[in-house]
Amino acid sequence: QSVLTQPPSASETPGQRVTISCSGSSSNIGSKTVNWYQQLPGMAPKLLIYSNNQRPSGVPDRFSGSKSGTAASLAISGLQSEDEADYYCAAWDDSLNGYVFGTGTKVTVL
Amino acid sequence: EVQLVESGGGLIQPGGSLRLSCAASGFTFSNNWMTWVRQAPGKGLEWVASIKQDGSHKYYVDSVKGRFTISRDNAKNSLFLQMNSLRVEDTAVYYCARGVSCDYWGQGTLITVSS
Numbered sequence: 001q002s003v004l005t006q007p008p009s010a011s012e013t014p015g016q017r018v019t020i021s022c023s024g025s026s027s028n029i030g031s032k033t034v035n036w037y038q039q040l041p042g043m044a045p046k047l048l049i050y051s052n053n054q055r056p057s058g059v060p061d062r063f064s065g066s067k068s069g070t071a072a073s074l075a076i077s078g079l080q081s082e083d084e085a086d087y088y089c090a091a092w093d094d095s096l097n098g099y100v101f102g103t104g105t106k107v108t109v110l
Numbered sequence: 111e112v113q114l115v116e117s118g119g120g121l122i123q124p125g126g127s128l129r130l131s132c133a134a135s136g137f138t139f140s141n142n143w144m145t146w147v148r149q150a151p152g153k154g155l156e157w158v159a160s161i162k163q164d165g166s167h168k169y170y171v172d173s174v175k176g177r178f179t180i181s182r183d184n185a186k187n188s189l190f191l192q193m194n195s196l197r198v199e200d201t202a203v204y205y206c207a208r209g210v211s212c213d214y215w216g217q218g219t220l221i222t223v224s225s
Contacts, residue, residue, distance in 0.1 A: 002154065035211050037155070044205060044215040045147075045155060056213065088155050092210065098171055099145070099157040099210055 003028060004089055004102035011108040016079050020105045022072040022089035028100060032091045034072040036065055037101075039086045048087070049074060081109050112136040112214040114206045119219030126196050126223070132189040132206030132216060140164075140184040143210050146191050148202035149218075156202075159191065160210050174200075196223045 005023045012018040024030065036049035047056055049065035052072065062083075064075045072091075076083055089102035118130040130146070146158040159170045159180040168180050179192040189206055203218040 037212070039155075044217050045212070046215065047211070047213045050211055050213065086154075090155075090157075090212075096172075098169055099160065099212075101147075101155040101157060104154040 002103045003093060003096070003100050004091065006087075006089060006102040006105045008103070009106045009108065011110050012079050013110045014079055014081060017075060017077045018079055018107060019076075020074045020087055020089075020107070022074070022102050024070050024072070024091060024100075026070060027095035028070075028091040028093040029067065029072055030070040031094060034065065034067050035090045036063075036072075036074045037088045037090065039088065041085070045088065076107070079109055083107060084109050112208065114208065114214060114216035116204065116206050116216045116219040119204065119221050121222045121224065122196055123225050124196060124198055124223055127192070127194045128196065128221060130191040130193065130204055130206075130219060130221075132191075134187045134189065134206075134208070137208070137214075139182075139187040142208050144180075144182060144189045145207045145210055145212055146180060146189075147205045147207055147212060147215075148200075148221075149205070150199075150202040153202075158204070161189070193221070196221075198223050 033051045037045040038048045039045040052067040053065045093100045113135045115133045145160040161180045177195045181190045205218045206216040208214040
């Protein structure tokens, strides 16, 4: 059972904005940076956002991350069909002494 | 170009052992933490273990402590995961990733534990 909680699903029509939440605690999100991953169907995950709000080279600026207290969020603006994927947040947890992933959110483009 | 290629997966009976390997290229392997992450069929991602650059520090998820061992050979740019006393619930795709933050991933190798 993951210590980072995400909604199981989110959906929106093309061109719209979708936001995914990630709820944690003081031992993880509250004191550590958050990373986000995108996993396209049948593919390995890919780092999408690191250090709360930084995009690796090649990631479109439609993707943005933020953090406040013990929660983080990923926003996808100008939603496109190719954004249909599973999204995971993650952070180091000082209590568990390990890296924890969120429960994952499946984004559907209607 | 960073490349991570896992190998060693397959079908194994409960209680058996398996050793996964990950061949790294395209970056200075010895300068990076390395990590194993797994994903059970139809399930989410689960961090398994991470190892420091020189192998001096290793961290494991509770469910594999005492059964799995992460190791590395910096001379051969290789990461390993020795898995003993395998259980049905260890069935998953195992990914090798660079760093604790997992900024690059391999394609994964499937481990199926079944009688």
